[in-house]
Amino acid sequence: MPYTAPIADMRFALEACADFWSLRPRYQDLDEDTLIAILEGAGSLAEETLAPLNRSGDRAGVSLKDGNVTAAPGFQEAYNAFKQGGWQGLAADPAYGGQGLPRALALAVMETVHSANMSFGLLPMLTLGAIEAIEQHGAADQKLLYLEKLISGEWSGTMNLTEPQAGSDLGVLTTKAVPQADGSYAITGQKIFITWGEHDLADNIIHLVLARIESAPAGSKGISLFIVPKFRDEDGSRNAVRCIGLEEKMGIHASPTCTMAYDGATGWLIGAENRGLAAMFTMMNAARLNVGMEGVSVAEAAYQKALSYAKERRQGGALIIDHPDVRRMLMTMKAKIQAGRAICYATAVAADSGNKRVEDLLTPIAKAWGTDVGVEVTSLGVQIHGGMGFVEEGGAAQFYRDARIAPIYEGTNGIQAIDLYGRKLLGDRGEAMGHFIDEAHKHGGVFAKPSDALKEATHYMLTASRDDALAGATAYLALAGEVIGGLLLARGVHRAHDPERKKLFDFYAATVLARAPSRLAEVKVGAGALKLGEFA
Amino acid sequence: MPYTAPIADMRFALEACADFWSLRPRYQDLDEDTLIAILEGAGSLAEETLAPLNRSGDRAGVSLKDGNVTAAPGFQEAYNAFKQGGWQGLAADPAYGGQGLPRALALAVMETVHSANMSFGLLPMLTLGAIEAIEQHGAADQKLLYLEKLISGEWSGTMNLTEPQAGSDLGVLTTKAVPQADGSYAITGQKIFITWGEHDLADNIIHLVLARIESAPAGSKGISLFIVPKFRDEDGSRNAVRCIGLEEKMGIHASPTCTMAYDGATGWLIGAENRGLAAMFTMMNAARLNVGMEGVSVAEAAYQKALSYAKERRQGGALIIDHPDVRRMLMTMKAKIQAGRAICYATAVAADSGNKRVEDLLTPIAKAWGTDVGVEVTSLGVQIHGGMGFVEEGGAAQFYRDARIAPIYEGTNGIQAIDLYGRKLLGDRGEAMGHFIDEAHKHGGVFAKPSDALKEATHYMLTASRDDALAGATAYLALAGEVIGGLLLARGVHRAHDPERKKLFDFYAATVLARAPSRLAEVKVGAGALKLGEFA
Known part of the structure; x- marks a missing residue:
């Protein structure tokens, strides 16, 4: 089996670390048997249907002809299985065919999907974002029109933000929306880096597109969000949106990354005029947590592969797993995966609990820390494979290549660090973070210095000049992730009384x-330290 | 210009950090003008001839047909230019056409080659290993027969160690050597991962092959080293050695990685019977230092690309280099490159000085620390490019893919850590390391804690059980690299009085x-901490 869903580790992270059952009052029908059945069902799909397509998808890639993108062989059957299993709508509104389960559970399901096949996982992940945006910002008729088909997986969704001239700075986007007599808008412009922007797996593709209505204010306050279906709602005719190019990427070859051309395409405003960014943030937040999960997931896949290689591969007389340095690498991988998983799940539990400040605080940490874990762990996976790690046939290389996108998209990890500082820490003057610091402080022992460091770092971030704080933001996020990840592991160990998990925690500590x-020293480096002559 | 040789940084590392001019008594003809002329000449070749082939070589790759490997377009002309410039023999014996210059200078030249085109650089790097092995272990007639052609670059060299069943464990290799009436041996067996094992750029390829003479003792004490030319010395006829496969790799696509089949090929013993490993270590040591340099070199190329991108790319109104986090990444890249470069150059200066204990101590550090820098810095380079970093067109992705091999080949970095501990530290009971610790201790200030940590870690390594020491060996190497790298930078700053370099050092500190x-905490984690149930 190339991948086995790590149900015991997932349950430990979900139940013991992330306190999943604190949700029971909100989800009274949910019991342990249901939880297990769902995780095992998702695990089977991932193991039997998605994982076997991971390497073949990497090799086959996707192709574009006459504006149509063809997915890799086997992906249609896999998507049908995903769709028929009802996996897309796990956490969606039952009024539209969803199952109304906690997002934390849906996230755990997505973990198995991402681990088995990261390219595939991006398709339901983007659809999920579209579902949430329409659930939260759509008008009643829009919900009726789109939600059921998206939740069933018959249709898929996309996010269209980036334009060629503007990477992360959405304020300068130029795609325009011209009001039409029938209440629709004619959308014209070009979007790049659109994941699964065009493909042949779903019957329709619902593009959520940021554009500027004629005469809207300049900057980010003049941006609106539009729904642009590939096939028009009115008559099923082909809308004026086309994929005009695919990126040649280092990894996730089976996931088409499209350049999309909108040429007066019919679009429908979603949410209020000029309030597109707020709606887009709904999608982005869900997507950010999912991308963090993706980092952890590809790390898990890399870990499993490396572990099984280390237990099979002999160097002369001994198995390489008997080398302390190989064990050290495996322990590092496992410990960071488990901490990253706990952070992601805890973020989702906070969302399900309506604990918005914790959700908001943890989201950039889950995204950046989880994806950094993805890169680090997949690199260790390559290293354990030795020469076979660099050779594509070995399989470890693909995880390493795939994982590298995660710290970049849905807001680079640098942007997550700015968000953690500027929106989250400054937003509540460090209060939500303060609860984690207090909890760590109460632990004492191995948490004594880390809690002091995080406390001092938080104070620094709150009081330093903006430039000095930004110079330390990435190190601050890393520190916060390391401490909170450790705290969640400690919670789990405290609950579970499992000597193996205690050993992993001790290693993490x-x-x-x-x-x-x-x-802390890195956090306090200061903007003045970052000025070399050659930067000018 | 895609790459510019960083002459000022190279001179700082060579002259101010690595004390290059301490070699003056040994190389009396060498003066500053010659040094500059050589670095600039190499720089021009790298910039104008090698760098423009880096991306095209990555895309074209190499091909195998009927046992013949064809290099990527343009590589023949580039190799001719390299050959005609006399670059291969810079540090080689003048008796055979070499220029007898310090190896440190030859290493600096190779830096520019590796930066410009890592795939290309592997060819002269392997030839260099063959030259050194024959210089040190060859008989007089072997020197006459091979050295001139290798030093001129007319012929190239290879190292044939690994076999399919034995990665880093050479003791179990099975390639056999049967004595022939004419004093030669018939070599039969298969070797894998042979870099530039077959190609069309040089007139002959001199394979240095580890094999076991019939009736030799088992294990590593029964291994001998043989010279197996692609075309026989006697009559120029084709020898019975063939490339039967090329690896499909994550990176260095323009460098053929060959599976070589020896089928009774004519080989000549070099050095004493059953003493092949000692001779091979000569090649390996030179190669290890060069691989460390390679890590630093690809990091330099990634830094230059990221710096120029950050100074051009606008996000809305501002250049991305004006973001503190982007500056932090660039500073990290530059600081680690400069420290890694200083370590590599200092290792070569120690070799040139005949300071064997320092050379031996620094070689595994140069290899592992330099190549870890390569991976980390090229990853930061990808990150600075954002979405363009993941897209192959952007160019940053190639550096990241190429760099990943360096921590693996010529002995994985785990093996370097074992070497640092088992052969180097235990070999002199920490004496050579003690001199660095004392120097750091005398600095005080930012070195106070690091020198204490390195001292305590060294004591631990010398007194812990073998398993406990091995569990901490990689962290120990990292610590040693960080402290010694910092020391060398501090030496340079002390000599050069340059406020920019002082700023970089302060950031490093x-x-x-x-x-x-x-x-230190990682060093002392202990083997007992690395035992999870699932490892059994």
Whole structure:
């Protein structure tokens, strides 16, 4: 089996670390048997249907001809299985065919999908974002028109933000929307880096597109969000949106990354005029958490592959897993995966609980820390494979290539760090973070120095000049992720009384938590330290 | 210009950090003008001839047909230019056409080659290993027969160690050598991962092959080294050695990685019977230092690309280099490159000085630390490019893919850590390391904690059980690299009185040296901490 859903680890992270059952009052029908059945069902789909297509999809890639994108062989059957299993709508509104289950559970399901096949996982992930945006910002008729088909997986969704001239700065986008007599808008412009922007797996593709209505104010306050279906709602005719190019990427080859041309395409405003960014943030927040999960997921896949290689591969007389350094790498992988998983799940539990400040605080940490774990762990996976790790046939290389996108898209990890500082920490003057610091402080022991470091770092971020704070924001996020990840593991160990998990926590404390004082030094480096002559 | 040789940084590392001019008594003809002329000449070749082939070579790759490997377009002309410039023999014996210059200078030249085109650089790097092995272990007639052609670059060299069943464990290799009446041996067996094992750029390929003479003792004490030319010396006829496969790799696509089949090929013993490993270590040591340099070199190329992107790319109104986090990434890249470069150059200066214990101590550090820098810095380069970093067209992705091999070949970085501990530290009971610790201790200030940490870690490594020491060996190497790299930068700053370099050193101290105490905690984690049930 190339991948086995790590149900025990997932349950530990979900139930013991992330306190999943605190949701019971909100989800009274949910019991342990249902939880297990769902995780195992998702695991089977991932193991039997999605994982076998991972390497073949990487090799086959996708192709574009006359504006039509063809997915890799086997992806249609896999998508049909995903759709028929009802997996897309796990956490969606039952009024439109969803199952109304916690997002934390849907996230755990997506973990298995991403682990098995990251390219595939992006398709339901983007659809999920579209569902949430329409659930929260759509008018009643829009919900009626789109939600059921999206939730069933018959249709898929996309997010169209980036334009060629504007990467992360949405304020300068130029795609325009011209009001039409029938209440629709004619959308014209070009969008790049559109994941699954065009493909042949779903019957329709619902594009959510940021554009500027004629005469709207300049900057980010003049941006609106539009629904642009590939096939028009009125008559099923082909809308004036086309894929005009595919990116040649380092990884996720089976996921088409499209350049989309809108040429007076029929679009429908969703939410209020000029309030598009707020609606887009709904999608982005869900997507950010999912991308963090994706980082952890590809790390899990890399770990499993490396572990099984280390237990099979002999160097002369001994198995390579008997080398302490190989064990050290495996322990590092496992410990960081488990901490990253706990952070992602805890973020989703906070969302399900309506604990918005914790959700908001943890989202950029889940995204950036989880995806950094993805890159680091998949690199260790390559290393354990030795020469076979660099050779594509070995399989470890693909995880490494695939994982590298995750720190970039849905807002680079640098942007997550700015968000953690500017929106989250400054937003509540460090209050939500303060609860984690207090909890760590109460632990004492291995948390004594880390909690002090995080406390001092938080104070620094709140009081330093904006430039100095921004110079330390990435290190601050890393420190916060390391401490909170450790806290969640400690919660789990406390609940579960499992000596194996205790051993993993102790290793995490000795190698990750121990870094806290030097992270604090990095946080405080100051903007003045970052001025070399050659930067001018 | 896609790459510009960083002559000022190279001179700083060579002259101010690595004390190049301490070699003057040994190389009396060498003066500053010659040094500059050589670096600039190499720089021009790298910039104008090699760098323009880097991306095209990545895309074209190499091909195998009927046992013949064809290099990527343009590589023949580039190799001719390299050959005609006399670059291969810079440090080689003048008796055979070499220029007898310091190896440190030859290493600096190779830096520019590796930066410009890592795939290309592997060819002269392997030839260099063959030259050194024959210079040191060859008989007089072998030197006459091979050295001149290798030093001129007319012929190239290879190292044939690995076999399919034995990665890093050479003791179990099975390629056999049967004595023939004419004093030669018939070599039969298969070797894998042979870099530039077959190609069309040189007139002959001199394979240095580890094999076992019939009736030799088992294990590593029964291994001998043989010279197996692609075309026989006697009559120029084709020898019975063939490339039977090319690896499909994540990177260095323009460098053929060959599976070589020896089918009773004519080989000549070099050095004493059953003493092949000692001779091979000569090649390996030179190659290890060169691979460390390669890591730093590809990092330099990635840095230059990221810096120029950050100075051109606008996000809305501002250049992305004006973001503190982008500056932080660039500073990290530059600081680690400069420290890694200093370590590599200092290793070569130690070799040129005949300071064997320092050379031996620094070689595994140069290899592992330099190549870890390569992976980390090229990853930051991808990150600075954002979405363009993941797209192959952007160019940053190739550096990231190419760099990933360096921590693996010529002995994985885990093996370097074992070497640092088992052969180097235990070999002199920490004496050579002690001199660096004393120097750091005398600095005080930002070196106070790092020197204490390195001292305690060294004591631990010398007194812990073998398994406990091995569990901490990788962290120990990282700590040693961080402290020694910092020391060399401090030496340079002390000599050069350059405020820009002082700023870079201060950043290094705040972000890298500050990590020393937590490295010590990692060193002391102990083998007992690395035992999970699932590892059994």
